[in-house]
Amino acid sequence: MTTSQKFTFDNLYSERSEPAPVRKVEHAEYDFAVAYPAPETLPMYGLIQALQAKVDSDADQVAREMAYYPHVLGSPELREYTSEKLKKDRDIDVDADGIVLTAGSGESIALLIQAITDPGDVVLTEQFVYGGTLNQLRKFKADVVGAPIDDQGLIPEALEDTIKRLTAEGRKPKWLYTIPEHQNPTGSTLPESRRREILEICHRYGMPVMEDECYVDLRFDGETQPAFRALDDSGIVMYAASFSKLIAPGLRMGYFVASKDLTERALSFKHGSGPNQFAAYAITGFLRENLDKHRNTFNPGLKTKSEAMQRGLEDHFSSSGATWSKPQGGCYAWLTMPEGKNISAIRDEVFAGGVGYLAGVNFAPNGDGQNMARLCFAFESPEKNYDGIALLAQLFRKHGVM
Amino acid sequence: MTTSQKFTFDNLYSERSEPAPVRKVEHAEYDFAVAYPAPETLPMYGLIQALQAKVDSDADQVAREMAYYPHVLGSPELREYTSEKLKKDRDIDVDADGIVLTAGSGESIALLIQAITDPGDVVLTEQFVYGGTLNQLRKFKADVVGAPIDDQGLIPEALEDTIKRLTAEGRKPKWLYTIPEHQNPTGSTLPESRRREILEICHRYGMPVMEDECYVDLRFDGETQPAFRALDDSGIVMYAASFSKLIAPGLRMGYFVASKDLTERALSFKHGSGPNQFAAYAITGFLRENLDKHRNTFNPGLKTKSEAMQRGLEDHFSSSGATWSKPQGGCYAWLTMPEGKNISAIRDEVFAGGVGYLAGVNFAPNGDGQNMARLCFAFESPEKNYDGIALLAQLFRKHGVM
Numbered sequence: 001m002t003t004s005q006k007f008t009f010d011n012l013y014s015e016r017s018e019p020a021p022v023r024k025v026e027h028a029e030y031d032f033a034v035a036y037p038a039p040e041t042l043p044m045y046g047l048i049q050a051l052q053a054k055v056d057s058d059a060d061q062v063a064r065e066m067a068y069y070p071h072v073l074g075s076p077e078l079r080e081y082t083s084e085k086l087k088k089d090r091d092i093d094v095d096a097d098g099i100v101l102t103a104g105s106g107e108s109i110a111l112l113i114q115a116i117t118d119p120g121d122v123v124l125t126e127q128f129v130y131g132g133t134l135n136q137l138r139k140f141k142a143d144v145v146g147a148p149i150d151d152q153g154l155i156p157e158a159l160e161d162t163i164k165r166l167t168a169e170g171r172k173p174k175w176l177y178t179i180p181e182h183q184n185p186t187g188s189t190l191p192e193s194r195r196r197e198i199l200e201i202c203h204r205y206g207m208p209v210m211e212d213e214c215y216v217d218l219r220f221d222g223e224t225q226p227a228f229r230a231l232d233d234s235g236i237v238m239y240a241a242s243f244s245k246l247i248a249p250g251l252r253m254g255y256f257v258a259s260k261d262l263t264e265r266a267l268s269f270k271h272g273s274g275p276n277q278f279a280a281y282a283i284t285g286f287l288r289e290n291l292d293k294h295r296n297t298f299n300p301g302l303k304t305k306s307e308a309m310q311r312g313l314e315d316h317f318s319s320s321g322a323t324w325s326k327p328q329g330g331c332y333a334w335l336t337m338p339e340g341k342n343i344s345a346i347r348d349e350v351f352a353g354g355v356g357y358l359a360g361v362n363f364a365p366n367g368d369g370q371n372m373a374r375l376c377f378a379f380e381s382p383e384k385n386y387d388g389i390a391l392l393a394q395l396f397r398k399h400g401v402m
Numbered sequence: 403m404t405t406s407q408k409f410t411f412d413n414l415y416s417e418r419s420e421p422a423p424v425r426k427v428e429h430a431e432y433d434f435a436v437a438y439p440a441p442e443t444l445p446m447y448g449l450i451q452a453l454q455a456k457v458d459s460d461a462d463q464v465a466r467e468m469a470y471y472p473h474v475l476g477s478p479e480l481r482e483y484t485s486e487k488l489k490k491d492r493d494i495d496v497d498a499d500g501i502v503l504t505a506g507s508g509e510s511i512a513l514l515i516q517a518i519t520d521p522g523d524v525v526l527t528e529q530f531v532y533g534g535t536l537n538q539l540r541k542f543k544a545d546v547v548g549a550p551i552d553d554q555g556l557i558p559e560a561l562e563d564t565i566k567r568l569t570a571e572g573r574k575p576k577w578l579y580t581i582p583e584h585q586n587p588t589g590s591t592l593p594e595s596r597r598r599e600i601l602e603i604c605h606r607y608g609m610p611v612m613e614d615e616c617y618v619d620l621r622f623d624g625e626t627q628p629a630f631r632a633l634d635d636s637g638i639v640m641y642a643a644s645f646s647k648l649i650a651p652g653l654r655m656g657y658f659v660a661s662k663d664l665t666e667r668a669l670s671f672k673h674g675s676g677p678n679q680f681a682a683y684a685i686t687g688f689l690r691e692n693l694d695k696h697r698n699t700f701n702p703g704l705k706t707k708s709e710a711m712q713r714g715l716e717d718h719f720s721s722s723g724a725t726w727s728k729p730q731g732g733c734y735a736w737l738t739m740p741e742g743k744n745i746s747a748i749r750d751e752v753f754a755g756g757v758g759y760l761a762g763v764n765f766a767p768n769g770d771g772q773n774m775a776r777l778c779f780a781f782e783s784p785e786k787n788y789d790g791i792a793l794l795a796q797l798f799r800k801h802g803v804m
Contacts, residue, residue, distance in 0.1 A: 269418075
């Protein structure tokens with residue numbers, strides 16, 4: 001059959017579909033736009049050794065599990081390990097069957113969003129919020145509203161004011177999304193007292209909270225605060241986390257914890273089986289043997305990098321009127337230039353000049369943040385962090401925003 | 403905070419959500435209900451060696467790729483390999499950027515369904531169709547209609563009659579789903595001449611075809627027929643396939659090929675990044691070195707197993723009025739008991755008696771197939787295949803269907 005005539009789907013696309021062009025991913029010389037620690041900390045040999053050890057010791061079990069489609073909740077052993085880790089690290093009581101492993105926490109968040117969000121539902125987030133979640137919320141047609149934050153994250157009084165204002169407008173918020181530890185993008189950690197106040201507000205307004213703890217393992221200063229989920233096991237807290245930041249995004253392994261009923265609703269949006277069993281063996285074995293050692297080398301390295309970026313900001317931005325966050329962990333510092341300095345608009349030019357960052361507008365439900373940027377300190381070396389910030393100041397001056 | 407009061411989501415679930423209870427997966431002593439070859443053929447050491455070799459030779463590249471979120475299309479190297487494999491094995495011309503890797507072919511199929519299916523759209527399938535696809539179609543509220551088949555699969559004339567009948571009823575079919583090689587569940591292979599006729603029908607009615615080649619690598623008898631996609635590159639053919647059957651379901655790696663515009667629509671339904679890079683290295687390295695060797699040991703083993711099951715059927719079912727398919731590859735034989743013998747209804751009792759199968763009703767868009775069952779010959783040993791079929795006959799007699 002020769003088919004010179006091209007077939008077109010133009011009249012066949014579903015109403016819900018829209019083109020999602022594949023973008024070429026490029027990286028600047030000084031790459032502060034990424035969302036991961038440096039490759040040199042990535043334990044590939046440790047992962048392979050763990051996989052090998054598992055096959056050596058339990059060849060029959062491995063073969064059997066790999067030959068079946070993974071359980072919809074994911075690897076039982078990794079769920080058991082995660083249950084133990086949540087108890088030990090976060091004082092969260094949940095057994096292995098209460099944990100759902102997913103292809104990164106992105107899948108967790110998407111499943112939960114779909115279970116509790118109809119088009120037009122109002123969802124509260126921090127004033128600046130992780131772009132992946134913001135995009136998912138928009139995809140499922142939520143009406144996303146950012147609540148005010150300060151350098152400690154959400155402000156309980158302002159959150160309640162926002163709820164009251166929206167309710168008066170006939171837009172009662174349905175649920176709240178937050179990253180309380182090392183927030184993305186601002187780097188803040190929400191104090192325990194605020195968490196307790198926010199939980200009271202959530203109960204008062206019948207408003208569940210989705211807690212995203214993607215960065216909780218990456219602390220190098222200050223004190224980890226108790227998880228919302230540890231402070232409240234009534235079911236009002238949905239909990240999502242990930243192995244992407246602790247080990248590697250390329251493994252695509254995250255998880256969520258929610259009440260049984262909500263979990264069953266969320267699973268109705270799943271395509272097919274649980275996430276890959278192959279990576280699950282590697283993660284389970286690696287972390288069982290190496291979690292503490294890994295964190296104890298990984299996080300001091302992050303701290304050195306953060307400090308180098310902070311020095312760069314002090315040396316090159318102090319006189320500009322800019323302010324920036326001082327992270328105690330995670331991957332990001334949040335830069336705020338004076339009002340009116342639009343660094344979102346010049347992002348491409350600065351990128352071409354050698355420095356990549358994510359412009360603030362990518363994180364704001366209302367499109368604010370023109371004078372802000374997220375700077376990942378975790379990926380480049382300390383030297384490049386310092387030098388890149390120096391170059392950033394130079395480029396900002398060249399483009400008239402400093 | 404003590405929270406004696408349980409929080410309920412009862413009024414918060416989205417309209418689209420429904421409970422999807424987690425089922426306990428159980429396996430019978432003679433497990434003909436599964437969908438995979440036996441664990442002993444699963445090349446775990448080969449996969450680990452491939453991973454190790456990749457890290458040894460390209461440590462920097464691996465670390466960098468694992469540290470970034472995978473490209474939305476998935477691993478460039480595995481796409482390159484898949485492009486070469488499609489050309490060599492299936493005479494399909496598509497470059498690496500025209501291939502989308504997904505978490506199993508299930509995700510491929512779900513993305514494509516969503517791109518081209520609105521609720522109520524009529525979708526044609528074989529009269530008995532892979533349950534995973536059937537469930538996805540139902541989830542997205544397609545009106546699924548099975549077209550008549552014989553032991554060679556879809557019958558072009560009957561397909562066209564079905565289209566005409568449905569169109570006259572105001573239910574014009576929008577697209578067609580088919581597994582032309584080693585069909586799931588019937589095991590049939592569609593001859594080239596029928597494929598050409600069906601393509602002409604598809605063009606005549608402006609009806610795209612989704613070709614699912616999950617089993618194409620698992621042939622042990624007869625001749626592989628040219629893919630729809632090789633016979634027609636107009637864009638009317640959507641092509642999906644998988645590494646699940648060739649290597650292991652636990653790796654969660656499949657892919658699809660579609661026109662650029664359709665691909666961009668399908669990607670709008672994706673959650674997050676491409677599939678796990680870790681498994682991608684293992685698959686690429688293993689298949690580049692071992693594809694032919696692997697197929698040349700794997701498929702003769704399948705043949706031995708199929709022949710043992712066929713002997714069991716001949717020895718124990720010949721006098722019952724039953725008929726069964728004689729597969730040339732894949733994993734399944736399809737058993738048809740005489741009209742009126744309801745083997746779907748006694749599935750649980752037979753399972754408890756030691757033999758698992760998937761009842762025909764799981765595969766029929768209209769709920770037919772009470773007297774049919776899918777028998778996987780690929781998982782158990784040849785001995786167990788024979789003995790299990792003998793036991794099945796005994797259990798069928800005990801339960802009055804034979």
